[in-house]
Amino acid sequence: IPFGQVENLSHDSLIRRAASLVTDSSSSFLSQTTLALIDAITEYSKAVHTLIALQKRYLDSLEKLTPAEEDTIWQVIIGQRLEVSDKRDECMRFELNWVNAVKLCETAAEAAYISGAEHASITVRTNIQVAQSQVEKAQKMSVDADVKLAETKVMEVERVSQYVASLENSDEEEVPEAYLRED
Amino acid sequence: IPFGQVENLSHDSLIRRAASLVTDSSSSFLSQTTLALIDAITEYSKAVHTLIALQKRYLDSLEKLTPAEEDTIWQVIIGQRLEVSDKRDECMRFELNWVNAVKLCETAAEAAYISGAEHASITVRTNIQVAQSQVEKAQKMSVDADVKLAETKVMEVERVSQYVASLENSDEEEVPEAYLRED
Secondary structure, X not given: OOHHHHHHHHHHHHHHHHHHHHHHHHHHHHHHHHHHHHHHHHHHHHHHHHHHHHHHXXXXXXXXXXXXXXXXHHHHXXXXXXXXXXXXXXXXXXXXXXXXXXXXXXXXXXXXXXXXXXXXXXXXXXXXXXXXXXXXXXXXXXXXXXXXXXXXXXXXXXXXXXXXXXXXXXXXXXXXXXXXXOX | OOHHHHHHHHHHXXXXXXXXXXXXXXXXXXHHHHHHHHHHHHHHHHHHHHHHHHHHHHHHOHHHOOHHHHHHHHHHHXXXXXXXXXXHHHHHHHHHHHHHHHHHHHHHHHHHHHHOOHHHHHHHHHHHHHHHHHHHHHHHHHHHHHHHHHHHHHHHHHHHHHHHHXXXXXXXXXXXXXXXXXX
């Protein structure tokens, strides 16, 4: 084997090894961002469910509350809405990182394949698929929560209309101030 | 600090760290492919210069060669042309890896920046610039060699025309067979 050829073999193997290290670190970056995104989605879903429970409880006891109690429960609901909004922002932030990680893994898989590190290329492609299916599952969970929240909204509108009607039929008590707010 | 926030800080720092590891390994992949490409370009340029020297030597001694000597020197020239062609293929192969490495580093730089690992992002961008200027310098070298080879070609055509004319003026000796080949 001539000297030049040995040197090129060595370049090839160094490049392949370096490409494998990139697919390893990209996979690890992907799993960190996947975990973070799934956690964020879970936290968001939990926050939405808490909000739904609070709103249901409020609607169930609508007639029994004093104005002071009503105000207190509304402070809690508003706080929880802020919490939901914060968690949604966090989901978006982690989703951006996650999308970048997927893109990075795809680029790394291609680079590894071209360099001859086929096994590393296949491994990282598998990791992408696993991450995508995990995130999809989590996203379904948050979509379910969003649907339930929308349903509560419908129930809320109906319930409050009924309450307002009953108030109009009896005395001229004021409509709960909170329901005049935009949200 | 609420529990949720601590957890998110930890996700953020894990993501940042993972992103830094990707920029590190991408930079290392880039430097491996840069070294390989520069070596390949250098080898190619050397091979071209050897070919130029061989062809010049042949042209300088055109009238003094016996047909057997001529045949021998032509075998060497043909061998060297194959060598040049092999080295050119190798340059293209390593260039493909290098282009992928640059693309990978750019993706890694963006992912690192988004994740908040700004220092890692800047470092990898600097590495891209250094690699690009190194490769450009090497490519200039091979372009110079190509230009010199083209000049030799012109010289060769002139020199052989003179030789053929001188043969026609003297005896009816045959035109060197090699010059009837396409190359």
